[in-house]
Amino acid sequence: MKTTSARSASVRQYLAAVEREAAVLPADRRHELVSDLAEHIGTALAERPGSDAEILRELGDPRVIVATALQESGAGDFGGATGGTGAGKAARRRSPAWVAAALPAGAFLLGQVVPLLGVVLRVAGVVVLCRSPHWTRDRKWTGVTVTAVVPALLAVVVNFAATPLALSVGARWLLVVSSAVLTLGGSGWLWKVRTDRGPAA
Amino acid sequence: MEPGEASDRAASKAASQLRKGVLEYCVLALMRDGARYGVELLRELEETGALATSQGTVYPLLSRLRRDALVVTTWRESVSGPPRRYYELTEAGHAALAEFTGTWPDFRDTVDRLLTPTARTQTSGEAER
Numbered sequence: 001m002k003t004t005s006a007r008s009a010s011v012r013q014y015l016a017a018v019e020r021e022a023a024v025l026p027a028d029r030r031h032e033l034v035s036d037l038a039e040h041i042g043t044a045l046a047e048r049p050g051s052d053a054e055i056l057r058e059l060g061d062p063r064v065i066v067a068t069a070l071q072e073s074g075a076g077d078f079g080g081a082t083g084g085t086g087a088g089k090a091a092r093r094r095s096p097a098w099v100a101a102a103l104p105a106g107a108f109l110l111g112q113v114v115p116l117l118g119v120v121l122r123v124a125g126v127v128v129l130c131r132s133p134h135w136t137r138d139r140k141w142t143g144v145t146v147t148a149v150v151p152a153l154l155a156v157v158v159n160f161a162a163t164p165l166a167l168s169v170g171a172r173w174l175l176v177v178s179s180a181v182l183t184l185g186g187s188g189w190l191w192k193v194r195t196d197r198g199p200a201a
Numbered sequence: 202m203e204p205g206e207a208s209d210r211a212a213s214k215a216a217s218q219l220r221k222g223v224l225e226y227c228v229l230a231l232m233r234d235g236a237r238y239g240v241e242l243l244r245e246l247e248e249t250g251a252l253a254t255s256q257g258t259v260y261p262l263l264s265r266l267r268r269d270a271l272v273v274t275t276w277r278e279s280v281s282g283p284p285r286r287y288y289e290l291t292e293a294g295h296a297a298l299a300e301f302t303g304t305w306p307d308f309r310d311t312v313d314r315l316l317t318p319t320a321r322t323q324t325s326g327e328a329e330r
Contacts, residue, residue: 029264032264033260033261033264036239036260036263036264036286037257037260039239039283039285039286040239040240040243040256040257040260042282042283043238043239043240043279043282043283043285044240045282046279046281046282046283047240047281047282058243058247058255058256058257059255059256059257060254060255060256060257060258061255062257064254064255064257064258065255065257065258065260065261068254068258068261068262069260069261069264071261072261072262072264072265073261073265
């Protein structure tokens with residue numbers, strides 16, 4: 001970005017909103033988008049001084065712009081002559097949203113039968129969720145906390161810390177049930193708040 | 202829900218999908234005769250009515266065209282403001298535009314024939330030529 005002349009508060013706020021919404025994009029795409037828009041605003045303001053509000057209104061809602069950028073980076077589905085882009089292929093290598101949402105629930109249920117499998121699936125769930133393009137960084141943190149970190153801590157309490165004397169049967173069940181509610185609820189929540197990557201998703 | 206309302210919404214959705222589908226080629230076409238800078242490109246798109254959504258949504262498209270090597274960009278100084286990034290067609294960009302320019306009339310005629318029942322009977326002989 002080559003223009004660093006003093007920006008008005010509204011322009012700064014707008015670019016900050018783009019940056020925030022663009023957290024779902026890979027870092028290089030995010031920087032490129034923000035610098036393209038900043039350059040547009042700088043050039044347009046040089047042509048029409050003082051019309052900040054109008055220029056920002058024409059550019060449009062940061063959410064819509066970022067949604068378009070997400071579609072473009074997963075595109076190829078409706079890109080004509082250009083076919084699949086490198087980014088499109090990279091995006092398709094990522095697991096679909098339902099895998100990340102279903103893994104914690106599967107981990108909990110199978111973990112009741114084969115505890116080791118439960119642990120493996122939980123770790124896989126965290127990895128898939130963190131790499132997935134379907135959630136913002138904040139939602140990933142919430143998802144990991146609710147579906148993996150807290151249930152893991154509860155499991156540690158149930159299996160290791162609790163001697164029969166320290167923990168009654170009722171309390172054990174309460175821990176297992178809350179762990180189930182957290183994991184299954186967390187899975188459902190992840191599925192509900194996922195971001196679709198366009199018509200093909 | 203009023204039936205008229207629903208069909209209005211369907212029609213405007215169709216129009217917006219159509220614009221989205223051909224936007225890429227409208228953008229390439231605007232660069233056919235030489236390099237353009239972003240603000241200029243978007244202004245012309247807006248004026249021709251080829252834009253379905255806000256101007257900002259074109260930048261992700263331009264970024265993809267650049268990654269796909271259909272356009273290249275160069276910075277140029279401007280007398281009246283900050284340096285501008287100019288977008289220019291590459292060989293591949295010209296080729297993609299030429300290909301689309303070739304297929305579009307056939308596509309448009311096919312859809313026209315399907316959409317207008319009278320024109321369909323009139324032009325069916327012509328189409329067999």
